[in-house]
Amino acid sequence: MxxxxxxxxxxxxxxxxxxxxxxxxxxxxxxxxxxxxxxxxxxxxxxxxxxxxxxxxxxxxxxxxxxxxxxxxxxxxxxxxxxxxxxxxxxxxxxxxxxxxxxxxxxxxxxxxxxxxxxxxxxxxxxxxxxxxxxxxxxxxxxxxxxxxxxxxxxxxxxxxxxxxxxxxxxxxxxxxxxxxxxxxxxxxxxxxxxxxxxxxxxxxxxxxxxxxxxxxxxxxxxxxxxxxxxxxxxxxxxxxxxAIGAGILTEGQTMCSIGTSGVVLSYEERKDLDFAGKVHFFNHSEQDAFYIMGVTLAAGYSLEWFRSTFAAEQSFETLLSGIDEIAPGADGLLFTPYIVGERTPHPDADIRGSFIGMDAAHKLPHFARAVLEGITFSLRESIDILRESGKSITEVISIGGGAKNETWLQMQADIFGATVVRLENEQGPAMGAAMLAAYGSGWFESLEQCAAAFLRPARSYAPDADRKKRYDELFAIYRDVYTATAELNRRLTRLRG
Missing domain, CATH: 3.30.420.40 (ATPase, nucleotide binding domain)
Structure with missing residues (x-):
């Protein structure tokens, strides 16, 4: 062996x-x-x-x-x-x-x-x-x-x-x-x-x-x-x-969503002359002579960890999220922006900070938990929309990391992204990508693409629900306005904080 x-x-x-x-x-x-x-x-x-x-x-x-x-x-x-x-x-x-x-x-x-x-x-x-x-x-x-x-x-x-x-x-x-x-x-x-x-x-x-x-x-x-x-x-x-390698993002048109401490939307690209005017990142891929386009949410999984440790430290993530499937999309009017350490895409702003908008006395812990997941996913959708505006067709997204470990969150990604979301059978994220580089370097395969075909298998797909997608489109329009409405307020607070 x-x-x-x-x-x-x-x-x-x-x-x-x-x-x-x-x-x-x-x-x-x-x-x-x-x-x-x-x-x-x-x-x-x-x-x-x-x-x-x-x-x-x-x-x-x-x-x-x-x-x-x-x-x-x-x-x-x-x-x-x-x-x-x-x-x-x-x-x-x-x-x-x-x-x-x-x-x-x-x-x-x-x-x-x-x-x-x-x-x-x-x-x-x-x-x-x-x-x-x-x-x-x-x-x-x-x-x-x-x-x-x-x-x-x-x-x-x-x-x-x-x-x-x-x-x-x-x-x-x-x-x-x-x-x-x-x-x-x-x-x-x-x-x-x-x-x-x-x-x-x-x-x-x-x-x-x-x-x-x-x-x-x-x-x-x-x-x-x-x-x-x-x-x-x-x-x-x-x-x-x-x-990206560990998710098989190795040919044109393939896109992934990775939710770890930060959140990433990444799409494979071979053209080196694309100009996004700095709206998203443009980096060299680990695949030779290829590139990838990437949008980043600075506090994706970190927002969830912050929320759990601050308001429900005695609960596991599984317990914290166990009731969110009973809450309707939109968390009954509660909206979260995950700017708790600043933001990168599409707002490169170190001073912006997070917010809960629309709180009322009827909201309980599951409402807040669902709002956190929705806010993280809305932020990631902003990157997906930038890719679509560039002419890329995004109909399928491979989901890896913490966002691929919860069924409700996977369906939420499909509904908010307006794309089929795929969970892999044996998802190990960047660690698997590193192992695949070693396998390719060791001569096990003639290309990284061949390695991905042998190593990676889809486990389940989540198609967007038309009614939920329409609801999320309406909520997303409100979400996008929160940054503009709070940016100056946060700058004033930052100056006072010193």
């Missing part, structure tokens, strides 16, 4: 899956690590925690599976995007990593826009947003001069973990596209952008394809995990690119 391992370095935990040649997940493990939020808008982690927990997860995966290390042919990675890991000349970490959901960099985003103007969208194909990497680099440059003097190189989270496992420093195109330093269409680091901010090209790591073999494991890592030194390690990709 032969196996590959997919490692998904998430925001709250690292997940490892052991996958056989039939695409079956034989075993999986997960290890969590802490998140530090020392000030409003700050979000940091210690990169050494990622490494320690990844090694522990790999060790436990081998222990629980009893699979001989000789049968594991390769492993690859998926990782949270945008996070800044600064390294010195000896490749030691200088400061805690600033994560994708760190929003302290508004001033640096304005500096990037003022310096580059229209060139930014032409080269990097994305707007300057707080979550991206370049604004974080400039923040350290401006606010931590001592740390900046020591900085020799930057990498992203999964790249640092892979470096510690293999000794190889590199970054794949799908992750590099989220830094604002990559010429996305040309697949090279942009000298124009780097020089505009006095960054030497040596500050940027070597670029590789997601399926490239970057070497074996270091002897001490092999000893600690139980794997063989000869186990091939493949570069891996950004979590959204790997999520």
């Amino acid at each position: 032969s196996y590959v391992i997919g490692v998904d370095l998430g925001t709250s935990a690292v997940k490892t899956v052991l996958v056989n040649r039939q695409g079956q997940v034989a075993f999986e493990t997960s290890e969590s690590y802490p998140l530090s939020q020392p000030k409003p808008g700050y979000s940091e982690q210690n990169p050494k925690d990622w490494v320690q927990k990844t090694l522990l997860s790999l060790r436990r995966l081998l222990d629980v599976s009893n699979v001989p290390a000789s049968e594991i042919e390769g492993l690859s990675f998926s990782g949270q995007m945008h996070g800044l890991v600064l390294l010195d000349e000896q490749h030691e970490v200088i400061r805690p990593a600033m994560l994708w959901n760190d929003t302290r960099t508004t001033a640096q985003c304005r500096r990037i826009e003022e310096t580059l103007g229209d060139e930014l969208l032409k080269i990097a194909r994305n707007r300057a947003l707080e979550g991206f990497t370049l604004p974080k680099i400039l923040w350290v440059q401006e606010h931590e001069p001592d740390n900046w003097k020591r900085a020799a190189l930057f990498v992203l989270p999964k790249d640092y973990v892979r470096f510690r496992l293999t000794g190889d420093l590199a970054m794949d195109y799908s992750d590099a596209a989220g830094t604002l330093l990559l010429d996305v269409a040309g697949k090279v680091w942009s000298e124009r952008i780097a020089s505009a901010f006095e960054l030497p090209m040596s500050f940027c790591p070597r670029l590789v394809e997601s399926f490239d073999d970057v070497g074996g494991l270091l002897p001490e890592i092999a000893a600690e995990t139980g794997l063989n030194e000869s186990t091939h390690v493949y570069a891996g990709g950004a979590d959204n690119a790997c999520g």
